[in-house]
Amino acid sequence: MAINPHNRGPLRTLSVLVLLIIGIYGLLGAVSTWGTAQRTPKLGLDLQGGTQLILTPKLEKGQQINQGQILKAVDIIRARVNGSGVTEAEVSTQGGKDIVVSLPGTPDAATVNSLQKSSQLRMRAVLVAASAAPTPTPTPTSTGSSPLKPSTPATSAPKATGTATTAPKSGFPSALTAATKPAPTAATPTATPLATAATPTATPLATAATPAPGAKPKNASDLAWVTPALEKQLAGLNCANPKQVEAIQDIASQPMVTCSSDPTQPEKYILGPAEVNGDQISNATSDQQTGQGGVSNGQWEVRLDFNGAGTTAFCNVTSRIVSLPDPRNRFGIVLDNQVISAPSAQASLCAGTASITGHFTGVSAKALADQLKFGALPLSFALQTSDQISPTLGGDQLARGLIAGGIGLLLVVAYSLFQYRALGLVTVSSLIIAGSMTYAAVTLFGWSQGFRLTMAGVTGLIVSIGIVADSFILYFERVRDEVRDGRALRAAVETGWGRARRTILISDAVNFLAAVVLYALAASNVRGFAFTLMLTTIIDIVVVFLFTHPLLSILANTKFFGQGHKWSGLDPNRLGARTVTYTGRGRVTIAARRAAAEGNKS
Amino acid sequence: MRSFSDFGNDLYTGKRSNDFVGRQKTWYAVSAILLVLATIGLFGRGLNIGLEFRGGSEFRISSVTNFNSFEARAKTALGTVNPGSNVVVTKTTDTVRVQTEKFQSTLQTDKVKSALAREFNVGVNSISANTIGPSWGASVSQQAITALIWFLILVSLVLAAYFRTWKMSIAALIALAHDLVITIGIYALAGFEVTPASVIGFLTILGYSLYDTVVVFDKVRENTQEAEGNGRLSFSQAANQAVNQTLVRSINTSVVALLPVASILGIGYFLLGPGTLLDLSLALFVGIAVGTYSSIFIATPVLADLREREPAMQELKKRATRYQATQARKAGTDPSESDQGGTDDAGTRDVVHASSRGGGTASTGRPVHRNVQSGPRNQPKRPPKSKR
Numbered sequence: 001m002a003i004n005p006h007n008r009g010p011l012r013t014l015s016v017l018v019l020l021i022i023g024i025y026g027l028l029g030a031v032s033t034w035g036t037a038q039r040t041p042k043l044g045l046d047l048q049g050g051t052q053l054i055l056t057p058k059l060e061k062g063q064q065i066n067q068g069q070i071l072k073a074v075d076i077i078r079a080r081v082n083g084s085g086v087t088e089a090e091v092s093t094q095g096g097k098d099i100v101v102s103l104p105g106t107p108d109a110a111t112v113n114s115l116q117k118s119s120q121l122r123m124r125a126v127l128v129a130a131s132a133a134p135t136p137t138p139t140p141t142s143t144g145s146s147p148l149k150p151s152t153p154a155t156s157a158p159k160a161t162g163t164a165t166t167a168p169k170s171g172f173p174s175a176l177t178a179a180t181k182p183a184p185t186a187a188t189p190t191a192t193p194l195a196t197a198a199t200p201t202a203t204p205l206a207t208a209a210t211p212a213p214g215a216k217p218k219n220a221s222d223l224a225w226v227t228p229a230l231e232k233q234l235a236g237l238n239c240a241n242p243k244q245v246e247a248i249q250d251i252a253s254q255p256m257v258t259c260s261s262d263p264t265q266p267e268k269y270i271l272g273p274a275e276v277n278g279d280q281i282s283n284a285t286s287d288q289q290t291g292q293g294g295v296s297n298g299q300w301e302v303r304l305d306f307n308g309a310g311t312t313a314f315c316n317v318t319s320r321i322v323s324l325p326d327p328r329n330r331f332g333i334v335l336d337n338q339v340i341s342a343p344s345a346q347a348s349l350c351a352g353t354a355s356i357t358g359h360f361t362g363v364s365a366k367a368l369a370d371q372l373k374f375g376a377l378p379l380s381f382a383l384q385t386s387d388q389i390s391p392t393l394g395g396d397q398l399a400r401g402l403i404a405g406g407i408g409l410l411l412v413v414a415y416s417l418f419q420y421r422a423l424g425l426v427t428v429s430s431l432i433i434a435g436s437m438t439y440a441a442v443t444l445f446g447w448s449q450g451f452r453l454t455m456a457g458v459t460g461l462i463v464s465i466g467i468v469a470d471s472f473i474l475y476f477e478r479v480r481d482e483v484r485d486g487r488a489l490r491a492a493v494e495t496g497w498g499r500a501r502r503t504i505l506i507s508d509a510v511n512f513l514a515a516v517v518l519y520a521l522a523a524s525n526v527r528g529f530a531f532t533l534m535l536t537t538i539i540d541i542v543v544v545f546l547f548t549h550p551l552l553s554i555l556a557n558t559k560f561f562g563q564g565h566k567w568s569g570l571d572p573n574r575l576g577a578r579t580v581t582y583t584g585r586g587r588v589t590i591a592a593r594r595a596a597a598e599g600n601k602s
Numbered sequence: 603m604r605s606f607s608d609f610g611n612d613l614y615t616g617k618r619s620n621d622f623v624g625r626q627k628t629w630y631a632v633s634a635i636l637l638v639l640a641t642i643g644l645f646g647r648g649l650n651i652g653l654e655f656r657g658g659s660e661f662r663i664s665s666v667t668n669f670n671s672f673e674a675r676a677k678t679a680l681g682t683v684n685p686g687s688n689v690v691v692t693k694t695t696d697t698v699r700v701q702t703e704k705f706q707s708t709l710q711t712d713k714v715k716s717a718l719a720r721e722f723n724v725g726v727n728s729i730s731a732n733t734i735g736p737s738w739g740a741s742v743s744q745q746a747i748t749a750l751i752w753f754l755i756l757v758s759l760v761l762a763a764y765f766r767t768w769k770m771s772i773a774a775l776i777a778l779a780h781d782l783v784i785t786i787g788i789y790a791l792a793g794f795e796v797t798p799a800s801v802i803g804f805l806t807i808l809g810y811s812l813y814d815t816v817v818v819f820d821k822v823r824e825n826t827q828e829a830e831g832n833g834r835l836s837f838s839q840a841a842n843q844a845v846n847q848t849l850v851r852s853i854n855t856s857v858v859a860l861l862p863v864a865s866i867l868g869i870g871y872f873l874l875g876p877g878t879l880l881d882l883s884l885a886l887f888v889g890i891a892v893g894t895y896s897s898i899f900i901a902t903p904v905l906a907d908l909r910e911r912e913p914a915m916q917e918l919k920k921r922a923t924r925y926q927a928t929q930a931r932k933a934g935t936d937p938s939e940s941d942q943g944g945t946d947d948a949g950t951r952d953v954v955h956a957s958s959r960g961g962g963t964a965s966t967g968r969p970v971h972r973n974v975q976s977g978p979r980n981q982p983k984r985p986p987k988s989k990r
Contacts, residue, residue, distance in 0.1 A: 049727075383733075384734070385654075385732070385733060385734040386711070386731070386732070386733040387730075387731075387732045387733070388711070388730055388731040388732065389730045390662075390664065390726075390727045390728050390729055390730045391727060392664055392665060392727060392728045396664060397879070400869050400870075400873050400879075401866075401869075401879060403869055403873075404862075404865050404866040404868070404869035404870070404879070405862065405865075405866075407865040407868075407869070408861055408862025408863070408864075408865035408866065409862065411861040411862070411864075411865060412858050412861050412862060415854075415857055415858060415861060416858070419854060455879055456799065456802060456882065458879075459866065459879055459882045459883065462862045462863070462865075462866055463806065463859075463862065463863060463882075463886060465858075465862045466855070466858050466859025466860070466861070466862055466863065466890075467810075467813070467859065469855075469858045469859075470813075470817075470855040470858060470859065473851055473854045473855050473858060474817065474851060474855070477848075477850060477851040477854070480610070480614075481614055481847065484611060484614050499824065502820060503816075503817055503820040503821075506764050506816055506820060507813045507816045507817050507820070509760065510757060510760065510761070510809065510812045510813055510816050511809050511810075511812075511813050513753070513756055513757055513760060513809075514753055514757070514805070514806070514808055514809030514812070515809065517749050517752050517753040517756065518749055518753075518802075518805055518806075520749075521745055521748050521749035521752060529802050529806070529882075533806070533809070
């Protein structure tokens with residue numbers, strides 16, 4: 001069949017659309033078959049059930065918070081959520097300072113509390129270390145050589161990687177055993193401390209603020225800090241009990257009793273006052289050690305860089321404790337009240353860098369490095385809202401929302417068929433095209449951007465039916481106006497398009513602007529709504545330009561529409577353009593002029 | 603249907619013209635009354651601020667089967683956890699909603715949930731809990747206001763740039779403010795609960811109201827440009843014609859936009875109970891209705907009032923008056939067309955209307971061009987075939 005030459009342009013445009021649709025569905029099919037995407041849009045918590053927590057940093061007066069800190073906070077919270085064993089949790093920022101945590105299911109109170117805690121990293125000298133294993137025998141001894149961690153050397157190498165090697169290597173095997181079975185003190189917790197515990201109680205408190213030489217505890221490693229009260233606390237501390245762990249106090253100027261948060265090294269400690277703070281660590285990275293010639297030897301290490309104050313403080317600590325007997329040659333790195341690592345010092349480190357080695361794997365080294373790096377964030381969070389949606393309710397909402405959308409769509413279809421007759425079918429098919437594109441786009445955004453469709457988003461989609469349909473109405477009305485002016489349908493479709501296009505573009509631009517502003521500035525579920533509004537505005541323009549207009553151009557060439565069949569919705573008679581045309585004597589009468597003449601008469 | 607399409611035709615050709623612009627004082631008065639009512643509602647009754655803005659906890663128990671004395675039972679269940687708290691209990695078809703002002707810790711929330719689950723004999727999974735800190739609402743409103751201000755600034759600039767006159771921006775913004783105040787006023791008067799979802803709705807109204815106004819203004823721009831060119835209509839007349847010509851579009855669009863929103867509203871009201879969906883659709887329904895009204899009755903008359911003061915527009919008005927006077931005189935001396943017969947399909951239209959479509963073909967009765975009156979003239983030439 002030969003193609004009507006008038007249809008070539010429109011057909012070309014239509015084929016662009018077909019390619020576009022095949023493209024997005026092809027992409028969707030590809031990423032869902034070979035990638036991680038799913039074939040249906042990701043649903044928000046309010047539709048699939050789950051818990052959403054919104055946390056806001058607690059700021060002291062005049063304290064400012066910058067974007068970098070918030071991003072760090074998100075990382076910390078994400079690590080905490082994942083650490084609590086929840087899968088598929090999502091953590092994101094919102095409106096510049098709020099942090100939104102979305103969890104499937106219902107988290108227990110402990111998880112929620114742990115999310116709110118401030119993240120405070122401090123380094124303290126170890127005074128006493130004890131095994132925290134629930135029963136005396138278990139793993140530590142049997143796997144004595146394998147548990148990660150221990151010890152530590154650190155080298156005073158100035159960043160340069162080559163020099164970092166020697167100390168760790170030599171220190172490694174022995175440091176390992178020594179560190180993992182610090183049982184000497186643990187087995188007889190009373191022995192060592194008692195001797196020094198004679199000069200006790202009041203002193204630490206009194207001199208707490210300045211644990212300087214001259215005070216009873218001469219320095220932070222002085223066993224004079226260990227009071228009978230702390231002894232008792234240590235003995236009573238059960239690290240397996242989350243409540244007790246929760247209750248641990250971390251006051252910078254005081255010694256503290258705490259647990260190791262590393263499950264492979266169950267220890268509990270009495271630690272001296274804080275000497276290095278998290279904000280004095282300027283950077284922490286994990287890397288493989290390099291041997292001579294810069295060849296990696298497969299050993300993971302965590303490198304630390306200190307800032308000026310940190311360098312001095314760390315230098316003081318390591319110089320002091322390096323000569324002390326185990327476990328007092330170790331310093332505990334305390335994050336959120338628990339010891340994440342307690343390496344021993346192998347040298348006095350005064351160059352502003354240090355490295356921690358041990359049985360790290362790539363993952364555990366990275367985790368420790370991140371903890372050290374992000375530990376510099378002294379923020380705690382207030383719980384703003386906690387929204388728990390039961391899965392049944394969420395499912396109900398979705399089903400009913402879809403019913404509402406379906407009914408709405410049917411009504412729109414019925415109305416446009418009633419108003420525009422066969423032309424209404426163009427509206428319907430355009431809506432179907434727009435709907436299928438929206439579906440694919442929402443699903444793809446769920447995959448690539450983690451966009452989740454919430455109830456507000458569904459509402460946005462339903463609302464957009466009206467706005468999308470309006471573009472068609474606008475266009476049809478303009479075409480009808482042109483027909484009323486006496487133009488033949490094909491001409492009317494083109495001139496009407498010229499005028500309608502401007503209006504559609506500017507009104508969609510205003511709509512889009514509203515959606516963008518909403519999206520950029522508003523909070524919580526407003527964003528889902530604004531996003532779907534933005535998306536459908538763009539799709540509206542695509543559909544009108546690439547589908548409705550070319551389709552109408554093609555239809556104008558058919559007999560049914562072109563000659564204005566009664567049911568086509570473009571019947572010139574019904575549109576009051578019957579007598580248009582050449583009326584003799586070189587005159588063309590068109591409706592507008594006649595009307596103007598008449599309007600003036602009456 | 604027949605009459606609706608005729609209605610559209612007549613509006614387009616100007617046979618039937620509603621004087622939207624000329625009777626602006628009436629519309630202003632109507633809107634003024636509405637605005638006063640809205641203000642009274644806003645400051646007198648005040649808004650029914652939702653839980654989200656006050657802080658507190660809300661529990662929603664779905665698939666409840668036994669509703670006997672649900673209120674007392676819910677209160678008992680809550681009383682076991684924290685006695686003496688102020689509890690509000692409402693129900694929809696199969697859901698019981700329990701609200702308490704007290705901000706619950708997560709631990710308490712769990713207790714309340716299990717207590718309610720026991721009381722209503724449903725699984726803990728069918729209970730939703732929503733706890734909101736007291737400062738949440740404030741921060742949401744703060745963000746909404748920031749968004750509003752930015753939006754207004756940006757949209758004024760865009761409109762001023764597009765229409766090449768800031769007066770259109772002003773008129774559009776006046777209509778916008780009008781819509782917003784009336785919508786919020788309706789909320790206050792009817793005692794609808796204002797939740798963050800309603801706030802989203804209000805913000806969307808901004809978009810929709812402007813959208814609708816822009817569509818009408820675009821036609822106004824088109825018509826007034828033409829009028830400025832040929833000097834046949836004054837600005838007000840051209841604007842009025844534009845409103846009339848887009849009236850069918852406005853009606854169709856509003857109906858099409860309202861239909862889905864109404865279906866959400868219906869489903870939300872009868873099946874879902876209070877929630878995001880209902881709050882949003884209610885705000886939108888009211889807003890879209892008011893928005894359509896304002897773009898026809900407020901925005902265009904305000905624009906016409908603003909523009910008519912310009913000297914150029916005054917000039918145009920004089921030209922148009924002169925032109926129309928001439929036309930009227932001519933029509934008076936040559937009452938040709940109106941006498942021609944012909945049957946009108948509508949049948950209900952007046953004679954003037956019927957005749958105009960009747961296709962008076964009698965060559966004698968036609969108003970004749972002055973060139974023709976003065977003698978022979980050149981006939982139109984068909985262009986050669988190659989140029990066609």
